[in-house]
Amino acid sequence: MKHLLLGLVLLHSPFAAAQSxxxxxxxxxxxxxxxxxxxxxxxxxxxxxxxxxxxxxxxxxxxxxxxxxxxxxxxxxxxxxxxxxxxxxxxxxxxxxxxxxxxxxxxxxxxxxxxxxxxxxxxxxxxxxxxxxxxxxxxxxxxxxxxxxxxxxxxxxxxxxxxxxxxxxxxxxxxxxxxxxxxxxxSQYPNGAWPQQFSEPPDPAQFPVLKASYPKTWSRTYPKKNYVGYYTLNDSNMSRIIDMLLEANRIYDRDDCFQAAQKTGDFFLLAQMPEPQPGWAQQYNRDMHPAWARKFEPASITGGESQTVMRSLLKLYEYTGKEKFIETLPAAIDYYRRSLLPDGRLARFYELQTNRPLYFTVDYKLTDSDADMPTHYAFKVGSKLDSLERQLNKLQKSVAAGDRPEFQPSRPxxxxxxxxxxxxxxxxxxxxxxxxxxxxxxxxxxxxxxxxxxxxxxxxxxxxxxxxxxxxxxxxxxxxxx
Incomplete structure (x- = not known):
């Protein structure tokens, strides 16, 4: 039996029942x-x-x-x-x-x-x-x-x-x-995106503002390229940056941070792929093509980070009232509903244009079979599409009524x-x-x-x-x- 600190008695002891x-x-x-x-x-x-x-x-x-x-x-x-x-x-x-x-x-x-x-x-x-x-x-x-x-x-x-x-x-x-x-x-790119890592500001001339598109060809073999400067949605990086910037605006009344958060939302709109897959990739190169990152992160459309992107667009709509942040969400939600796996989840990766779910074997060979996957990474993710659609419908009503988020500090x-x-x-x-x-x-x-x-x-x-x-x-x- 563990000893309680400072003379307190264990709750399950006979004495504890009579004590508060x-x-x-x-x-x-x-x-x-x-x-x-x-x-x-x-x-x-x-x-x-x-x-x-x-x-x-x-x-x-x-x-x-x-x-x-x-x-x-x-x-x-x-x-x-x-x-x-x-x-x-x-x-x-x-x-x-x-x-x-x-x-x-x-x-x-x-x-x-x-x-x-x-x-x-x-x-x-x-x-x-x-x-x-x-x-x-x-x-x-x-x-x-x-x-x-x-x-x-x-x-x-x-x-x-x-x-x-x-x-x-x-x-x-x-x-x-x-x-x-x-x-x-x-460090924010001209198109509103952010790198995974940086040591100095980017040269704007090297990063043209483009709409996302499909590459003419893409490799099914890991190319081993340095990806830290890519426009990185992986691990919800940019969504976390939006949260940070909105909090900076709340605390310091910094309009530059508020504008940078909105500019990130503008990048999300640029990064939404055209039909037949109006979703998002985990990372893009400067040509705005989906690109490889690590050896188990292929150039593809993602069913994971895309849901966080949609959540961030909803948040920006809530904060700004700007319709542009939600105009393409119905098409994205519909696309991901069509992409659901038989068990109701989404694949982490979908092949460009064919939309076939992609997986990896334990020795990191790209495959469309889920029979032999590594266990360190979620190659299937839960669907939050119903929640996203409910939030979209709710926000459309509240924003139309003029409501805006209010800070609610933790209280006793x-x-x-x-x-x-x-x-x-x-x-x-x-x-x-x-x-x-x-x-x-x-x-x-x-x-x-x-x-x-x-x-x-x-x-x-x-x-x-x-x-x-x-x-x-x-x-x-x-x-x-x-």
Whole structure:
């Protein structure tokens, strides 16, 4: 049986049934948990995905050093957002302090190009390879900002949220945001698209504004070309950029960010393929032809990222009221409905013009059979077409009525039995140190082992913080005769 922190008893013990968790006790637990994760799990505000419970190993997307952080969720920015949410729910300064520490780690790891790499180093031994702004003349040469997998987008969004929480009084954080936004805006292509990675702004003369079209021929064999400068929709990169830009506009009233978000929507319209496949590819070359990226990402029409593109176009319509962002959505939804697989899902890839579903064998040979697929990648994706169509119909009515999105900040919840129960369950699962330990797998270890996972931390931290800051419930009203 696990020991509870600070003298609290287990909920399932005979004594616990007669006791109620107090907000004061939960606050003590909250402080101990945050202190443990800040001092023992993270490194000066840098966080990875998961750690061996004994700290013998740690990893982000791959094994990492003890002094490194990862930018892709659930890495450093994800943990910072969890701390901010806990602060908004609880009002406890310890949560805000933890978020500020994360923001400081991101300031220290911001590249000269303006954004962040997949991972970063805070330890002296590993920093020399990267062009970190704060390192001045001693900085290294690796200077590629990446938008892949919501990395730089989540980093600058966390910095913006911390800047806002501090009333824009921390000059170092505020300046890092300004630097990131200005350099990211400069990296946008003339047609409104964005690269997967960049180190400097593009030369506009090299990137003509064209409508998407089919190439005369396309290779069924991986061409091994550098794709980081392609117009990249893969992993919802541009949709995440739109979210980041809209948030920058909300926080700083920056019209340049709002216009850049709309320009990305204009690219989505350019990138929609003509008949017979009015959908989208995962990436395009500068000729606006669907192109290969990695060895399992062929030139094709995608049933995956296309749905996120449609969701972003709906969001831009909601924010702007401009009909152009939704005019071609019915044709796209109809096309993808015709492309559904027998099980109701969509293929990740459809062959250009023939619309045959495409897959790969485990040794990465392109095929139209799904009998021998690798397991690391989703070659079939769920259909959100019904949801998209419902949202389109709903927005057409609300936008016509003049409605626009309103910011809804997180607020303390009402104190209910359910809120208390979730907090108590989270506390019951803690070990003596103040850690949530579970069985999991790590890349260095073929067998399952006890791990500390940052997604679990975020979920359970929220549960405790919600209880700490919960207010009295609304009084029930008894109506006679009912």
């Amino acid at each position: 968790l107090t907000q004061s006790d939960a606050t003590d637990v909250l402080h101990k948990v945050i202190d443990f994760y800040r001092s023992k799990v993270g490194y000066e505000g840098a966080y990875l995905y998961r750690y061996a419970a004994d700290f013998s190993a740690q990893e982000g997307e791959e094994p990492a050093t003890r002094t490194s952080g990862w930018t892709e969720p659930p890495g450093t920015p994800f943990v910072g957002e969890a701390h901010l949410k806990a602060w908004r729910l609880s009002g406890d300064k310890a949560c805000l302090d933890a978020a500020v520490e994360v923001a400081d780690a991101l300031v220290r790891s911001q590249l000269e190009s303006g954004g962040w790499s997949s991972s970063f180093e805070l330890g002296a031994a590993g920093r020399g390879r990267y062009a970190y702004r704060v390192d001045g003349a001693s900085r290294g040469k690796r200077n590629y900002t990446t938008f892949d997998d919501n990395k730089s987008q989540s980093a600058v969004t966390l910095l913006m949220h911390v800047d806002e929480a501090l009333d824009f009084q921390d000059e170092r954080i505020h300046e890092a945001v300004e630097y990131a936004l200005s350099h990211m805006l400069a 919840v009402k104190l209910t039995a359910s809120v208390e129960k979730k907090a108590q369950q989270a506390i019951d699962q803690l070990d003596d140190r103040g850690a949530w330990v579970e069985s999991g797998k790590m890349k260095h270890q073929p067998e399952r082992l006890p791990v500390i996972d940052m997604r679990t931390y975020a979920k359970n931290l929220e549960a405790i913080a919600a209880f700490v800051g919960a207010g009295p419930p609304r009084r029930a009203v008894c109506v006679v005769g009912r």
